[in-house]
Amino acid sequence: MKNTLAALGLTLLSLTACRPDKTPQGEIVSRQTPEGPVLGLSADWLFEDGRPELKPTAEPALQQLAQRVRAQPRTLLLVRCYTDSRGDDNENAQLAQVRAEAVAGWLRQHQVTVPMEVQGLGEADPLVPNARPDGSDDPEARARNRRVEIVLR
Template identity: 40%
Template sequence: MKIAGLLARETLATTLVWLAPPLTAAKASSRDLHLPTRSLTMPSQEISTSLRDIRMSVIDTVAVRETPAEIHVELPADILFDFDKAVIREAAQPALASAAAILRAHTAGSVEIHGHADAKGSDAHNLPLSLKRAEAVRRWLTDREGLRVDHLKTAGFGSRRPAVPNFKPDGSDDPNGRQRNRRVEIIIEK
């Protein structure tokens, strides 16, 4: 629960910062056009509802498991990256900001960022892709969130460590399982 509260507070703060530049630019433009600024404002209840919706969608996206020794933060690759790419999507920023908040709250131990792939494609393709994705998350956390680079280690495992089976019991392909296996995990030692 402590982590969920931290995620909610950090996400709200991130969302407010994320929304501020466009609103400020819009207000400046309205002054230049001599339009009343109030036409650009939303009722506070609407803003609160929008922020709550954004916050809840981010929290639902980031899976956090805590053990006595570690905290596991799981980020679905489909949220972070486009298909077969290792460039962070703009839409992934709130989820990554939430992960950064957890990292800031637990700075004592080591941190590993693991990239994972599904069973489609070869190891020759999936291993480098999963490593590049882990490195992209590390770069985002250091460049955008100011976390120490020496504190974050990366590894790519391709399809070697699935979270769930890639195939159904009858041997047929399981698209939901494959989707769950495409992920980046951040493992924080306590």
């Protein structure tokens, strides 16, 4: 019984450590997906609301991201950017694409030499619903959905 509980405790601990909902801005979250390992970061840490340019204050998080990418040799990186569901779908997709290109460009300029594909996915594939069950706005959920992910292949 003790071993079973210990195993369950370890499983629960490892699952909790991967939960993106408790991640402070600027912290990189790792998770395993069928596509491969994914490194995720809040877009709010990297970009001003509605803007495509990287913030000057994003440098430490980007440095950490580049270091982690370089430490895991791969043949391809997918740089994906997501928005929340506010605003026009097409504008969100365009903003996400330009943001993904900005992150990929920064990584290239900082010695990440792996080939990269950029994907601006806008409000597609939210981590959580952008609204509460009663339909009211959920700013915390929207913030979780605004993210940059690097898929390591």
